[in-house]
Amino acid sequence: MRQEDLTQLKSLLTERFNLEELRSLAFDVGVSYEEFPQTLTPFVREFISYCERHDITGCLLNQILVERQWLLREYQDLFKYSEDCAQRKKIQIIVSAEIAALPKQEFLQRIAEAYPGVSPSDIELIAKRPRKSEALLGTDSNTANKLLEESEHVPPHSSFVKHASDFSILPPREQAAWRMTVTFSILHRLGNMDGLRRISQLIHSDLLEPLNQYQQHIRQEQEIISQVVSGLAVVNSELFSLLRLGDNSLDLAGLQALPDDSFPQTDSKVLYERLVAARDLEREIHSALGKLQDLLSTF
Numbered sequence: 433m434r435q436e437d438l439t440q441l442k443s444l445l446t447e448r449f450n451l452e453e454l455r456s457l458a459f460d461v462g463v464s465y466e467e468f469p470q471t472l473t474p475f476v477r478e479f480i481s482y483c484e485r486h487d488i489t490g491c492l493l494n495q496i497l498v499e500r501q502w503l504l505r506e507y508q509d510l511f512k513y514s515e516d517c518a519q520r521k522k523i524q525i526i527v528s529a530e531i532a533a534l535p536k537q538e539f540l541q542r543i544a545e546a547y548p549g550v551s552p553s554d555i556e557l558i559a560k561r562p563r564k565s566e567a568l569l570g571t572d573s574n575t576a577n578k579l580l581e582e583s584e585h586v587p588p589h590s591s592f593v594k595h596a597s598d599f600s601i602l603p604p605r606e607q608a609a610w611r612m613t614v615t616f617s618i619l620h621r622l623g624n625m626d627g628l629r630r631i632s633q634l635i636h637s638d639l640l641e642p643l644n645q646y647q648q649h650i651r652q653e654q655e656i657i658s659q660v661v662s663g664l665a666v667v668n669s670e671l672f673s674l675l676r677l678g679d680n681s682l683d684l685a686g687l688q689a690l691p692d693d694s695f696p697q698t699d700s701k702v703l704y705e706r707l708v709a710a711r712d713l714e715r716e717i718h719s720a721l722g723k724l725q726d727l728l729s730t731f
Contacts, residue, residue: 433489433513438480441489441512444496445476448503454479455618459611461488461495462520462570464558468618486556490516521576522558522599523569524610525583528592532565539567546593547582550575559614568599568610 433441445454449724450471456477458465468478483489497504504511527572533544544682554572569578576598583596599607 433484434716437510437513438484441493442476442717444503444507444510445479446473448500455615456611457492457495457499459490459558462522462556462558462573463488464556464570466559466614470618483721488517488520488540490514491518494519504571519573520570521573523571523576523579524578524597524599524602525604526568526570527565528560528568528595529565529596531592532560532562532567543567543569543593547578550578552634559610559611565594568613591621 448481449457451470454472454475455465458468462550463479464483465475465479470480471563479492483492484549490513493511494517497511497514525543527543534542534555537552540555543555544550544552554571554575559570560568562568569579573628579596580598583593599610602610
């Protein structure tokens with residue numbers, strides 16, 4: 433890209449994105465940003481420099497368009513470079529515990545050795561989860577396809593790379609977990625108040641909100657259970673009253689609403705009304721149980 437275009441790109445990223453959005457953008461492009469400066473302007477400078485060195489500036493512009501299509505009109509000349517993008521992919525690999533524990537450069541060297549025709553410079557380590565022996569790699573589509581194909585044909589016991597998966601087909605929860613892994617890796621490296629503040633933000637946005645929703649569901653569940661228990665108590669009371677009157681007093685299955693003059697005896701009318709109320713309450717209980725079942729199925 434021309435220098436004036438790079439300057440314009442720097443202005444775009446600095447003015448239209450905050451630091452957290454830039455981190456997300458880098459992750460989506462498949463860039464390991466853990467060692468970038470973690471303040472806005474230096475981050476942008478290093479991000480652009482990295483993309484230029486690896487010839488993926490077009491991919492960066494492509495991803496910006498995916499997220500903010502409306503910028504095309506304002507930066508039309510700049511986004512013409514978005515066509516110069518060799519598609520990149522993120523690949524999750526499962527490796528042996530021994531390999532997972534290696535330092536970054538040695539790790540990449542060993543991974544490259546497992547795939548003929550792949551060099552360490554072809555792959556980028558975005559993040560590692562040593563305890564689970566997992567790593568997330570960023571690479572071009574050709575190398576990614578090679579990793580995926582080789583993984584299908586090599587028996588797990590014959591290689592230290594046990595499995596490879598395309599990041600895009602991982603469950604959303606697993607994708608979010610990888611984003612969190614990168615974030616906490618940065619926080620661990622920062623080790624300062626900014627890191628603590630971001631941890632607080634993450635806990636509030638990613639943990640407390642779902643917990644609050646869960647608590648709301650629990651409260652709804654408790655209310656429904658309370659209704660069911662109360663209803664069963666009333667039904668039990670009504671049934672106990674029936675037993676005292678003897679069997680076959682009334683045919684419950686055939687209860688029908690009757691006009692008032694069908695009850696020459698006051699006691700019979702009261703009994704009938706109580707039975708109808710008990711039947712209606714039973715229906716409400718069945719409805720409440722259905723709601724409870726629907727609620728529980730969401731967890």
